[in-house]
Structure formats: structure tokens, C-alpha cells
Amino acid sequence: MSNERYNAAEREKHWQTKWEDADIFRATETEDGREKCYVLEMFPYPSGRIHVGHSRNYTMGDVFARYKRAKGFNVLHPMGWDAFGMPAENAAMERKVHPGKWTHENIAVMREQLKAMGLSIDWSREFATCDVEYYQHQQKLFLDLAEAGLAYRKSSKVNWDPVDNTVLANEQVIDGRGWRSGALVEQRELTQWFFNITKYSDELLDDLATLEKWPDKVRLMQANWIGRSEGLSIRWALDAKTAPAGHSELEVYTTRPDTLFGASFMAVAADHPLAIAAAENNAELAAFCEECRRLGTSATDLETAEKQGFDTGIRAAHPLDPNWLLPVYVANFVLMDYGTGAIFACPSGDQRDLDFARKYSLPVVPVILPSDADPARFEIDDEAYAGDGTMINSKFLDGLDTKTAFEKVTDKLEAAKLDGKPVGKRQTNYRLRDWGISRQRYWGCPIPMIHCADCGVVPVPAKDLPVKLPDDATFDKPGNPLDRHPTWKDVDCPKCGKAARRETDTMDTFVDSSWYYARFAAPSETTPVDPIAAKYWLPVDQYIGGIEHAILHLLYSRFFFRAISDCGHGTGGDPNSGNRGAREPFDALFTQGMVTHETYKSAKGQWLPPTEVKLESDGKSRKAIHIETGAPVSIGGIEKMSKSKKNVVDLDDFISAYGADTARWFVLSDSPPERDVLYTDVGVDGAHRFVQRVWRQVDEIAVLTEKNSTGQPGSFGDLALSLRKATHKCLDGVGSSIEGLRFNVAVAQLYELTNTIGSTLQKSKDGKAGDGADWALREAVTLLVQMMAPMIPHLAEECWARLGNNTLLANQPWPEAERALIVDDQITIAVQVNGKRRGEVTIARDADKDAVEAAALALEPIVRALDGKSARKVIVVPQRIVNIVV
RNA sequence: GCGGACGUGGUGGAAUCGGUAGACACACAGGACUUAAAAUCCUGAGAGGGUAACCUCGUGCGGGUUCAAGUCCCGCCGUCCGCACCA
Numbered sequence: 023m024s025n026e027r028y029n030a031a032e033r034e035k036h037w038q039t040k041w042e043d044a045d046i047f048r049a050t051e052t053e054d055g056r057e058k059c060y061v062l063e064m065f066p067y068p069s070g071r072i073h074v075g076h077s078r079n080y081t082m083g084d085v086f087a088r089y090k091r092a093k094g095f096n097v098l099h100p101m102g103w104d105a106f107g108m109p110a111e112n113a114a115m116e117r118k119v120h121p122g123k124w125t126h127e128n129i130a131v132m133r134e135q136l137k138a139m140g141l142s143i144d145w146s147r148e149f150a151t152c153d154v155e156y157y158q159h160q161q162k163l164f165l166d167l168a169e170a171g172l173a174y175r176k177s178s179k180v181n182w183d184p185v186d187n188t189v190l191a192n193e194q195v196i197d198g199r200g201w202r203s204g205a206l207v208e209q210r211e212l213t214q215w216f217f218n219i220t221k222y223s224d225e226l227l228d229d230l231a232t233l234e235k236w237p238d239k240v241r242l243m244q245a246n247w248i249g250r251s252e253g254l255s256i257r258w259a260l261d262a263k264t265a266p267a268g269h270s271e272l273e274v275y276t277t278r279p280d281t282l283f284g285a286s287f288m289a290v291a292a293d294h295p296l297a298i299a300a301a302e303n304n305a306e307l308a309a310f311c312e313e314c315r316r317l318g319t320s321a322t323d324l325e326t327a328e329k330q331g332f333d334t335g336i337r338a339a340h341p342l343d344p345n346w347l348l349p350v351y352v353a354n355f356v357l358m359d360y361g362t363g364a365i366f367a368c369p370s371g372d373q374r375d376l377d378f379a380r381k382y383s384l385p386v387v388p389v390i391l392p393s394d395a396d397p398a399r400f401e402i403d404d405e406a407y408a409g410d411g412t413m414i415n416s417k418f419l420d421g422l423d424t425k426t427a428f429e430k431v432t433d434k435l436e437a438a439k440l441d442g443k444p445v446g447k448r449q450t451n452y453r454l455r456d457w458g459i460s461r462q463r464y465w466g467c468p469i470p471m472i473h474c475a476d477c478g479v480v481p482v483p484a485k486d487l488p489v490k491l492p493d494d495a496t497f498d499k500p501g502n503p504l505d506r507h508p509t510w511k512d513v514d515c516p517k518c519g520k521a522a523r524r525e526t527d528t529m530d531t532f533v534d535s536s537w538y539y540a541r542f543a544a545p546s547e548t549t550p551v552d553p554i555a556a557k558y559w560l561p562v563d564q565y566i567g568g569i570e571h572a573i574l575h576l577l578y579s580r581f582f583f584r585a586i587s588d589c590g591h592g593t594g595g596d597p598n599s600g601n602r603g604a605r606e607p608f609d610a611l612f613t614q615g616m617v618t619h620e621t622y623k624s625a626k627g628q629w630l631p632p633t634e635v636k637l638e639s640d641g642k643s644r645k646a647i648h649i650e651t652g653a654p655v656s657i658g659g660i661e662k663m664s665k666s667k668k669n670v671v672d673l674d675d676f677i678s679a680y681g682a683d684t685a686r687w688f689v690l691s692d693s694p695p696e697r698d699v700l701y702t703d704v705g706v707d708g709a710h711r712f713v714q715r716v717w718r719q720v721d722e723i724a725v726l727t728e729k730n731s732t733g734q735p736g737s738f739g740d741l742a743l744s745l746r747k748a749t750h751k752c753l754d755g756v757g758s759s760i761e762g763l764r765f766n767v768a769v770a771q772l773y774e775l776t777n778t779i780g781s782t783l784q785k786s787k788d789g790k791a792g793d794g795a796d797w798a799l800r801e802a803v804t805l806l807v808q809m810m811a812p813m814i815p816h817l818a819e820e821c822w823a824r825l826g827n828n829t830l831l832a833n834q835p836w837p838e839a840e841r842a843l844i845v846d847d848q849i850t851i852a853v854q855v856n857g858k859r860r861g862e863v864t865i866a867r868d869a870d871k872d873a874v875e876a877a878a879l880a881l882e883p884i885v886r887a888l889d890g891k892s893a894r895k896v897i898v899v900p901q902r903i904v905n906i907v908v
Numbered sequence: 909g910c911g912g913a914c915g916u917g918g919u920g921g922a923a924u925c926g927g928u929a930g931a932c933a934c935a936c937a938g939g940a941c942u943u944a945a946a947a948u949c950c951u952g953a954g955a956g957g958g959u960a961a962c963c964u965c966g967u968g969c970g971g972g973u974u975c976a977a978g979u980c981c982c983g984c985c986g987u988c989c990g991c992a993c994c995a
Contacts, residue, residue, distance in 0.1 A: 067995050107995065180993075191993040239913055243990075246911050321991045325909040355909080359992095374909075454992090461993065531995070569989060572912080616988095662988095692920045692933065698988080700920070708934055711947095718948085762924075770922070770932035777932090784949080852928035857976045859928050883962095897975050903927040907975050 028717035030681025034816040038140055046832055047142045049098040051544075052558050059095035060559050061087040062539055064567030064575070065102045068128035068150075069109060072135040073670035074701060075617040075663030078689040081813075082614055082765060083566045084141045085690065088812035089760045091142065092836035098559055100542040101136065101143045103129050105152035106531045108191060111465045114497035121465040122493070125152055135673045139682045140815050142832070147545045151534035156541065157467040158488030159550035160533060165470055165481050166589040172218045175479065178458055181318050182210035186500035189462045192320040202500065209315040214460035215469055215527060219581045223248055223452045225605075226580055235610030237696075240572045247573050249453025253277035254432050254446050255362065258288065261337040261347055266299035271440065272338055272350065275361030275451055279435065280427035283416035284368035284389035286379055288338050289331060289353035291363040297352045300334040307332055307352065314354045321357075329378050330354045341435055341445050342417075353378065359455055369406065376406040389416050390424060457578060459530040464495050464503040466528030474515035474522040483516050489524065502526055535575055536582035539565075539607055540592075551586065553594035560593050561609040564763075569613040569696075576611070583607040612763050615698040617689060619669040621658035622646055629668040630655060633675070660700060671701060683814035684710040690765040690813055712773070713817055716810065719779060720803050720821040726786065727800040728826065739792025741782060748778045749802040750843035756809045757836065768813070775806055800825075808837050853878045854905040860887040863904070871898045878904040 041047065063083035066076060087099040103125075110121035117124075129150055136143070149156050167173040181190040185203035189212070194201045219226075227248045230241045256279065258272045272288060290297050292314035301308035310332040317323050331351040340346035348366070355374055356365055369379035370388040379386050388402050390411040397414065413419040419427040435446025460469070468489045470482035482489055492510040495503035504510060504526040515522035537551070543559040544552035567575075584605055586592060593603035622630040636649050646655040663670045676685050688709035693699035738746065752775040759768035779802050785791045786799060804825055811818035811831050822831035850864045851874070861883035865874055875896050878884060888908060895907040 064995095069995085104995070109994085189993075192991095193994045195993095237913095243912050247991085249911095319993080322909085325991085327909085329909090458992080463993090530993070532992095535995085568995095569913085570995085571990095573990060574992065575995085694921075697914080697921090702920085702934085704934060705920075712933090715948090758924085764924085766920095767922070767924090767932090773932050780949085850928090854928080854976070857927095857974095862928065895975065897927090899927060903976080905927080905975050 028714055028817065028820065030683060030713070030816070031678060033820050034138070034140060034677075034682050037816045037819045038137065040819070040830060041140075041142075041832055044830060044833075046830065047099065047144050048146055049100075049144045050096055052555060054096055056094060056096040058098065058559060059087075059090040059564070060098045060539075060562045061090065061564045062100065062542070062562045062566070064565070064571060065104050065535070065538060066132065067104045067107060067109075068125055068132055069665065070128050070131070072132050072673045073663055074673060074676055074685060074689065075619075075670060077139060077673055077685055078617050078695075078699065079566060079568070079614055080136065080139065080141055081686045081689050082612070082695055082763065083564070084139075084143075084686075085760060085765060085812040086564055086566075086763065088142050088815060088832070089757075089836065091832075092808075092812070092834065094835060097142075098542070099141075099143050100147040100545075101141070101145065102148055102538055102542065103132075103150035103152075104531065104535050104538070105129065105150040106157075106466045106528075106534055108463065108465070110152075111463060111497065114465075115500075118497070120493070121497075122152065122491075125150070125465075138677050139673070139685065142815075147542055149538075149541065149545050151467075151531075151538065152465070154488050154490055156538075157534070159541070160467050160529070160537070161470040161482070161487050161489060162484060163537065163550050163586050163589070163591060164529070164533075165484060165487075166591065167217065167585055168471075168481055170585075170589050172221065172585050172589075173215060173459075174218065175213050175215055176456075177211050177213050178216075179209045179319050180212050180214075180462075181207045183207060183500070188500040188502070192318070195318050195320065195323075198316065198318060198323075206316060207318050209317075209319060212460070212462075214458055215471075215525075215529075217457040217459055217581070217585070219457045219578070219585075220452060220454055222581050222584055223250065223454050225584065226454075226577065229580075229605060233606060233609075233611070236608075237611065237613060240569075240576065240611060240613065243572050244577055247454065247577065249451075251277045251451050251453075253449055253451055254279045254435065255449045256282075256341055256366070256435060256446050257440050257443070258338040258341060258366070259344070259440055260350075261339060264336045266296070266302070266336070269296055269299055269336075272296060272364055273362045274364045274366050275449065276366060277451075278368065278371060278428075279431045279446070280413065280416075280419065280424050281368040281371045281389050282340075282342060282366070282431055283419065284370050284387045285340065285348060285366045286369050286375075286385040286387065287348055287367050287382075288350040289356045289365050289367055289378075290334075290350065291356040291358040292352055292354065293358045294352075294356075294363045296336070296350070296364070297334065300336060300352075304335070307334060311352060314352070317354065324357070325355060327354060329374065329381065331378060331382060333382075341438065341440075342431075349384075351378075351382075360453060361451055370402045371406055371408050373406045373408070376402065376404070380404070387415050389414060457530075457532075457581070459533055460527040461530055462502040462505070462526070463528055464491065464497070466531060467534065468504070469525045469527050469529055471525040472513055472515060472522050473525065474518065474520065476520060477515055477517040477522075479525075480515055480517050480522070486516070504528070532575060532578050533582070536579045537586060539579070540583065540586075549591070551591045553592070557593040557603070560604050561607050564610045564612065565608040566612045566614060568616065572613060576608070579607050612696070614695050615693065616662040617701050618660045618698050619663050619671065619701045620660055621667050621669045623656050623658050624648060625653060625656075629666075631668040632671060662698070663701070676706075680706065680710045681713070681816070683713050683817045687713060687769070687814050691769045692766055695763055695765050712776070713814060716776060716806070717817060717821065719776065719783065720807065720824055723779075723783060723799050723803045724824050724826070726783075727796050735794040735797050738794035738798060741785060741792050742794035742798040745778060745782045745795070745798045745802055747843050747846075748775060749798075749805055750839040753805055753809060753837060753839040754844050757839075760812060765813070768809075772806065772810060772813075775802070775809075779803060779806065805837055807831070808834065849901060851901065852903050853881060853884055854903065855884060855887045856907060857905060860884055867901065871900065874898050874900070874904060878906065 061083050063079045087097050091097045105125050110125045113124045114121045181195050183190050183200035185205035195207050255275045292311040301311050331353040334350050336350040337347040367375035369376040369386040391414045392411045410424040413422045413427045436444050438445040470489045472480045511524040513524050539562050540551045544555035622635045635646050635655050637646050646657050648655050688706050752771050755771045756768045786795045807818050807821040819831050849867050850862050852859050853861045861881045863877045865877050875898050891908045893906045897905040
């Protein structure tokens with residue numbers, strides 16, 4: 023017995039080189055007879071280094087890709103870099119390093135880290151979105167979208183830092199102040215580029231139903247995000263005595279016209295034209311509107327802020343009762359972006375309206391009676407009732423149900439006239455807004471447009487692409503480096519030839535990630551998306567990434583792929599014919615959980631990395647001290663591994679200590695993949711022990727069986743047979759677990775088989791194993807190694823070789839389980855009395871109900887539990903359970 | 909604030925369709941091997957009661973549906989994710 027320890031560091035490198043030399047992970051260009059399978063993990067932002075937290079996503083994708091390859095699929099498993107973005111520009115400002123240099127250095131490090139994990143990636147297709155070879159195509163896509171009217175300019179709000187004179191991202195606004203300057207942030211209007219995603223609202227919503235391999239929760243979140251609603255727009259006449267000049271009506275959108283008799287006030291956004299007009303000669307109101315603008319642009323801030331309003335003094339006439347005048351407020355919770363930027367409020371039916379009404383002592387009239395409420399006693403206290411019911415206090419609607427009332431009011435208001443036009447109009451509304459893609463930053467894809475004083479906005483002619491980022495930009499101060507570059511924006515107008523200026527906005531990085539998966543199909547093509555390759559490879563068969571992308575990235579990608587397809591860049595469909603090609607980019611989606619880790623803080627409140635902390639335990643409580651200073655360290659909460667909290671375990675450190683296989687095994691073990699997994703040293707030790715244990719086991723069995731490795735014996739003893747059954751059941755189970763991405767279950771099944779092999783091996787060594795045991799052992803470890811191969815591929819190769827094979831395991835087909843060994847003729851099912859388990863019966867698998875019932879009733883514990891009483895009813899679910907009801 | 913999810917032993921979790929709750933692992937305890945330790949191997953264990961056979965309770969909390977609920981429904985509590993310029 024050799025029994026040497028498996029040297030992961032050395033052997034992993036060895037097998038990675040073998041795979042690379044054999045070039046086995048390179049995908050074919052197109053069709054090769056096999057069924058295709060495109061496996062993709064959301065590509066990383068090159069932030070610096072890869073930590074164990076990142077590695078989980080890639081490991082999962084890799085297990086799936088390797089498994090599918092073994093199952094005979096033509097697998098495409100590429101990798102690239104989502105390489106534009108703010109951190110590079112921040113690094114440039116802080117460390118005086120060019121964003122491109124910083125990014126490419128990070129990529130170089132991270133590429134090596136990913137390679138050290140032994141991923142089955144086709145590296146020949148790698149690209150970074152910040153390279154002109156990629157973004158030039160994105161510029162072409164932009165031009166085509168603009169041509170098709172899908173990219174356009176309009177005014178919208180940004181967070182403005184008045185000290186740094188720069189636009190801030192939402193995450194750069196902390197408690198209403200700029201993160202660098204500390205200045206109070208204000209909203210400012212800028213003309214910016216937008217993609218017309220709302221044109222696709224209905225398609226994006228309706229097609230969610232076809233995404234059967236997406237998690238329901240993601241589909242639901244997207245549906246709510248799009249937020250299609252059927253409602254009514256209503257024009258309210260303004261009281262001429264109180265309205266500002268030129269304003270005679272106020273249009274609101276509502277999904278609940280049935281509650282119109284519960285209306286108690288109107289509210290408009292601070293930027294609503296009526297608010298602006300009213301503020302002109304009302305300084306207090308103007309100040310209030312200014313205050314609303316100071317909240318910045320983030321929805322979280324706007325909606326969690328205390329509800330505040332200001333009475334404009336304007337009064338609006340109720341559309342169903344011209345003598346009923348309602349006050350018009352400016353309210354900080356009404357958003358200009360949604361509907362018409364104005365609402366009528368029914369406090370009894372909407373919590374936000376109710377809170378507001380209570381605060382400003384406005385009337386609260388209940389108009390809907392819940393079906394289970396007592397009409398005499400029903401009243402609204404501090405909880406609004408938004409559900410359905412019977413109309414009350416609503417004149418001609420009284421007694422109707424909510425839906426009928428909706429129809430009746432709607433019909434009436436559609437027929438009613440104000441200034442000769444209908445008061446009400448049925449309208450489908452969406453919460454989804456067009457996608458603003460302009461960023462006033464350097465490190466992004468330049469928008470290929472030119473501003474000419476005479477010709478207006480002129481697209482850069484396709485022949486003049488790419489519009490390259492200048493290398494000699496300066497990053498010493500805030501603001502847009504493209505805008506202040508001395509010469510870059512100077513260009514001649516392509517139309518009239520006069521001096522003009524380039525667009526200095528760059529694109530949102532979400533644009534980069536909205537089509538990269540299509541580029542992977544043919545990453546060197548001269549057109550953005552090669553229709554032949556795309557038609558073959560798309561859609562992505564299995565997409566894997568974090569749940570945090572459930573809405574934006576995935577929705578943008580679904581939109582962008584449709585939009586570019588409709589401009590002729592998709593999978594070869596013809597937008598004008600019935601065949602529009604593939605519409606959805608991702609056929610199956612899996613959202614994986616994060617790797618979490620404890621956090622540590624010094625007495626001064628600084629985050630400390632785990633490497634600088636020593637943990638001590640006296641069995642009951644745990645203490646942490648700072649290794650260098652010996653100072654006490656407070657142990658904080660368990661949070662997602664992130665650079666900012668420093669609770670990361672570097673992948674290089676991990677691999678040099680334990681090897682890539684241990685890392686892979688660890689992140690797959692225990693936690694279900696869609697849930698978070700907690701990183702602990704003891705958990706890692708456990709994973710590492712397993713890797714070593716498998717190696718020992720294979721080594722021992724190889725030694726034990728190499729002398730007598732004869733053909734399959736004619737008969738097997740009980741022990742050999744039960745090992746064979748365990749092995750083939752495991753094979754069946756692991757296959758379907760990987761297929762269903764239930765990696766933690768696959769891991770448990772492999773542990774179980776290893777345990778069975780271990781005990782059989784022990785008996786064999788003791789000479790008590792009986793007929794065929796050695797052969798069964800060899801079969802078991804051989805299949806074990808093949809099953810482990812997708813998860814811990816290096817060790818599997820090593821074991822494969824140790825078992826005498828001179829082929830690469832990565833090229834072997836997935837083994838087939840023997841059906842006869844999987845199905846038992848005898849099964850054990852539980853027997854309950856009144857739902858409580860009182861015994862179990864072992865019976866032929868195909869026994870009929872009567873036989874099962876008879877056997878169950880004859881069981882000694884059942885007879886005892888029945889205690890002479892006769893069964894009232896016996897429920898027999900074949901192959902599942904017997905329940906005797908007395 | 910709005911939208912979405914999750915909650916099972918000391919710990920991570922399993923239970924694929926409403927059908928034996930706690931697979932598998934970690935930690936722990938006892939034993940074997942060893943001069944000793946490490947490593948390895950074996951055994952034990954949800955809680956409570958009982959010499960034992962066995963009994964009772966038990967999947968965040970409170971209700972409900974069902975022969976049967978971790979699983980379905982209603983309400984509550986807690987944690988996490990997203991909210992449009994972080995990626």
C-alpha cells in the first residue's frame with residue numbers, strides 16, 4: 023500500500039496542463055452532430071482578485087458544463103470580463119493609475135485565479151468589454167437602435183454634486199450628501215440618451231410565461247417591475263379662482279376609479295407643471311418643492327422619507343360632483359415618472375394616502391366594505407383597506423361589488439365631457455420606464471453621436487467607427503474626463519463638415535452585459551453578432567448568477583436581445599416575417615446564493631480580514647484577537663463576502679493551502695445552491711478530509727484489485743450485491759441531482775457511497791466479504807471517480823490514472839446505471855395509525871393494495887396500536903404509505 | 909415605503925408529487941491504533957420520560973384545510989435580496 027498523501031498543488035497543475043494541451047474544452051464553431059449546450063455564468067467585474075465567494079458561481083457552472091460534456095453534448099462554456107465601470111475610474115483618481123491599466127492588470131490576475139480552479143472553459147473566446155474589439159460592435163448596435171428609433175434623447179434627473187460639479191451614482195450619495203465632497207446633493211435635469219424598452223413592455227411581460235426554466239420568483243419580480251395595470255385617466259377641472267393662469271385641469275391616472283367617492287385630496291409631484299406654476303408666486307411652496315428635490319433620485323430614499331405635503335391652495339372639482347372641491351397638494355411621495363405625476367387620494371383604500379390624510383387632517387371616507395365586515399361597525403382606523411368588497415358611501419355605486427363599480431364609473435366618465443372632451447379614458451399603464459443609458463464618465467463605451475450647431479444630433483457614420491476612448495485623459499479631478507479633454511470631442515460634422523463636438527456621455531455598463539452572451543457565439547466576427555453561430559448556440563441553455571440580478575440585468579438583456587434582433591443582429595430571424603428568430607437570450611436561469619463569512623472589527627471600528635484575526639474558543643464562548651497587536655476584536659455579523667467588509671478568503675491563499683478541488687467541493691457541499699453558504703474553517707477542513715479520503719480509498723482498492731482484476735464474476739455474495747446496488751443507485755441519483763443543479767444533494771450521495779465502499783473494503787481486508795466483493799469494489803470506485811469528475815476534476819483524473827487508465831477522464835462519457843440494480847423487488851413502507859407512524863412493512867414492490875393492507879394490519883405493533891378497535895378506513899398509497907384510520 | 913424570497917437538532921442542511929422528519933456533513937462524546945500526539949478507523953446522539961419494549965412532544969409563532977402538513981391556505985414575528993447611475 024502506497025498510502026501517500028495526495029499532493030493537490032502539484033497534481034492540479036499537472037492535469038490542468040494536460041487538459042490545455044489536449045484543448046478539450048474548445049467548443050466547435052458550429053454544428054457538429056451533437057446536441058449543443060451553452061452554459062454561462064454571469065461574467066465577473068474585474069475588481070482585483072477572486073475570492074472564495076466568487077468561485078461558487080463558476081464552480082456550479084463548471085460542474086454542469088463538465089457533466090453535459092460527459093453526457094455527449096457539444097458544450098460552449100466561455101468566460102469574459104464585464105470590464106467597464108466606476109471602480110476603475112475611482113482607482114484612477116485615488117492611485118493615479120489609468121483605468122485601462124488597472125483593469126487589465128486585474129484581469130490578468132483573475133484569469134490566472136480562475137485557471138487555477140480547473141474550470142472547463144473555452145479560453146479562446148475570452149474578451150473584455152472595455153476592449154475596443156468589443157465596444158466598437160456595441161457602438162454599431164447603438165447606431166442601429168438609434169436608426170430604428172429605439173435610442174433617443176430626453177431630459178431626466180441626475181444626482182448633482184454642486185461642489186465637485188459632477189453627477190453622482192446613487193451609491194455615491196450617502197445620507198443625501200456627495201461621498202467625496204460631503205455637499206448636499208440636488209436633483210438636476212440633463213438631456214440624456216434612452217433606450218425605448220417600454221416599446222417592448224407587453225412582449226417582455228407576456229413572454230415571461232414561456233420561461234419555464236426560470237425561478238418563479240424572478241418571473242414574478244420582473245412582472246411586478248414592468249407593472250402593467252389597467253386603469254383610467256381622469257381629467258379634473260380646476261377651480262378657476264384658485265388655479266394658476268393657464269391651468270384649467272389636472273389629469274390623474276388611477277387603477278381604482280371605483281373608490282372615487284372616497285377621494286379626499288389630490289397630490290402632484292414637486293416637478294409637476296402645476297406645482298411649478300403654483301410655486302411661482304408662493305415662496306413657501308417653492309421652498310418645499312426645492313426640499314423635495316434635495317432627496318436625490320433614488321426610489322428607496324424617496325419612498326422611505328417621511329410623507330410630507332404642501333397645500334397649493336388650488337382646488338379641483340370632483341368629476342362626479344362639480345360642487346365638491348378637493349385640495350391639491352404637492353407631495354413628496356408622488357413620482358413624476360409614473361402615470362401623469364398626479365394622483366387623487368382615497369385614504370380609506372391606500373395606506374400611504376391614509377397616513378398623509380391623518381397627518382394633514384383630511385377626510386377619510388370608507389367606500390369599500392370587506393365581505394366579512396359588519397356594515398354597522400366598519401370604520402377605518404389607522405389601517406387602510408385595499409381589497410375588494412361591496413361599495414358604500416358611494417351614491418350610485420352603493421351595493422355594487424368592486425369590479426362592477428369600476429366598470430360603471432369608467433363608462434360614466436368616458437361618456438362625460440369636460441371642455442368637449444371625455445373626462446375619463448381607459449388606459450393601460452406601466453411602471454417600467456425607458457432605460458437611461460447616459461453616464462457622464464470616462465470608463466464606458468462612448469456613445470457614437472456628434473452634436474452639430476446646424477445639423478443637430480448626427481450619428482457617427484458606421485465607417486468612422488470605432489469611436490475610441492482617448493488614452494491621455496486626466497483623472498485628477500471629479501467630472502467627466504471626456505468632456506474636459508482638450509481635443510477629443512473636436513470633430514467635423516459628418517453631414518455639413520463644419521466643426522462639431524462629440525457626445526461625451528458613455529453608456530451604462532448594463533449595456534455591455536446585455537449582449538455579451540451573443541458575442542461569445544462568435545467572438546472574432548466582424549459583425550457584432552454572427553447570425554449562423556448565434557442561431558446555433560443561442561439561447562444560453564443554462565445561465566447562472568446571483569439573485570441580485572433578478573430584475574435589471576436580466577430584463578435589460580431580454581430587451582436588448584429583442585431590440586438588436588429587430589435591427590437584424592439576432593439569430594437570423596427576419597423581423598418582417600413570421601420567423602423573428604430566438605427572442606429570449608436565456609432558456610434556463612439559476613440564481614445561486616452567496617458565500618458568507620463572519621465579519622471582524624477592531625476597537626477603532628475598522629474592518630479586519632480573517633487572516634489578521636485569531637479565534638479562540640473555550641467551548642462556550644468565542645473570542646477574537648488581532649494577531650499583530652493582541653488587541654481584542656469584536657466578532658460581527660455573518661455577511662456576504664465583500665471587499666468592503668474585508669470578510670473575504672482569497673482564492674490563491676485557499677488553493678495553495680488546500681487545492682482547487684477542496685474549494686470546489688466545499689462551495690458545492692451542504693447548502694442548497696440557491697441559498698447562501700457560510701464559510702467556516704471547520705467546513706473547509708471537512709471538505710479537504712474527504713478529498714484525501716477518496717484518494718486513499720482509490721489507492722487501496724487499486725492495490726487490492728490489480729493482481730486479481732479478472733472479468734466480472736458469475737455470481738455475487740450479499741455484500742458485493744448490496745455494494746453494487748448502492749453504487750448504481752448513487753449513479754442514478756448523482757446524475758439527476760447534477761441535472762437539477764442540486765449539488766449539495768449530489769455531494770451527500772457521494773459521501774454515502776464512499777461510506778459504503780469504506781465498510782465493504784474493511785470487510786474485504788478482513789477476508790469476510792464473500793464472492794465478487796473485490797470486483798464490486800473496483801466497479802464502485804471506478805464509477806465513484808467518474809461521478810466526482812465534474813465536481814473535483816483534478817483528483818478524479820488522478821484516481822482514474824491510478825486505476826490503470828491512460829485516457830483523460832474529462833473525455834470519458836458519463837456511465838450508465840444498470841436498471842436491474844436500481845429497482846428493488848422488496849420495498850419498505852411506513853404504516854401509520856391515525857397519521858402516526860406505528861410500524862413498517864416490507865413487501866414486494868408490485869404487491870397490490872389488498873396485499874399491502876393485509877400485511878399492514880397483520881403487523882404486531884399495528885395490532886397492538888389498534889387495541890382491538892377496527893379500522894374505519896385504510897388508506898393505501900402504493901409504494902408510499904399505509905394509514906389506518908380508527 | 910413598495911416588490912420578492914427564506915426560517916427544520918449544538919451547526920450547515922436532507923425530505924424531487926401532501927405520505928417513515930432529521931439523510932449526508934460539521935461539531936461533540938466514548939472506544940481502537942500510538943510511548944504520545946496528529947492522522948485514520950469504529951460507535952453514540954432531536955428533546956423529555958421509561959430498566960426495557962415503548963410512549964409523549966417536535967420543522968420561527970398562532971390558526972385552518974386533510975386520512976396525513978416541514979410541504980397547501982390565512983395572520984404575525986425575524987432575516988435576506990431588489991428598487992432603475994454599484995456591478
